[in-house]
Amino acid sequence: MESNALKISKIIFIVFCFLCGSKNLAQDVNGLASMADLDSTENLLRPYEGKLERILKTQLLGDINGDQIKDxxxxxxKRVVAPDSTYVKECGQNVCYIRIQFGSNIPEMIIEGYSLSVKSTFDINHDGKDEILIFRELQQYNWGDLSLYSLYKNEWKLLGSVNVFLGDDEDYENRIVKSGGKFYIVEDAWNKDFSVISRKKVLIKTK
Incomplete structure (x- = not known):
């Protein structure tokens, strides 16, 4: 039997797609924002109920800049915790952004979202550097965005981005697959009548 969470997810997903027309909330062609987007004079403060939490976490990666050292x-x-201690999709500003800093002169990333995790994956474009997978929670209930990035000429380049369902696969394992000499990123997608979520492969651009 279909769970209530899945039913709600289905309805909100349909409405969100209808209203937005596009799942990409990107600031540029690579889905990234700039420091100016963090400025409260541009990205205005927004009232909220509850308390504002500042999240700070570190995640270990492979060698993403080719210097033979793990990064x-x-x-x-920031996120808002409501008076009843539940987490809500707010951050105290009109648009919520997340900063990712790497060190070793690797450019930081600023990207829209309510929560985020990042992990390295193997070298897809054969440039001697690991790529990174970024999962970020967006507005859709129980859905998020999984994006693959590569560091090219010291700039982040988006290689692929797909929808993923927030399920038990928290680490998003086996989302990059190789078939016939080409690489694919695996997406979650509804069937035609929105009754079943299945997976499909999306070709990754390596150039």
Whole structure:
């Protein structure tokens, strides 16, 4: 039997797609924002009920810049906890952004979202550097965005981005697959009548 959470997810997903027309909330062609987008004079403060939490966490990565040394990501963002102690999709500003800092002169990333995790994956474009997978929670109930990035000429390049369902696969394992000499990122998608979520492969652009 279909769970209530899945039913609600289905309805909100349909409404969100209808209203937005696009799942990409990107600030540029690579889905990234700039420091100016963090400025409260541009990204105005927004009233909220509850308390504002500042999240700070570090995640270990592989070698993402080709210097033969493993890297790490420092992730920073704000979120609102309602008076009943539940987490709500607010951050105290009109648009919620997340900062990812790496060190070793690797450019930081600023990206829209309510929560985020990052992990390294193997070298897909054969440039001697690991790529990174970023999962971020967006507005859709129980859905998020999984994006693959590569560091090219010291700039972040988006190689692929897909919808994923927030399920038990918290680490999003086996989302990059190789078939026939090409690489694919695996997406979650509803069937035609929105009754079943299945997976499909989306070709990754390596150039």
């Amino acid at each position: 790490s990501a420092l992730i920073q963002y």
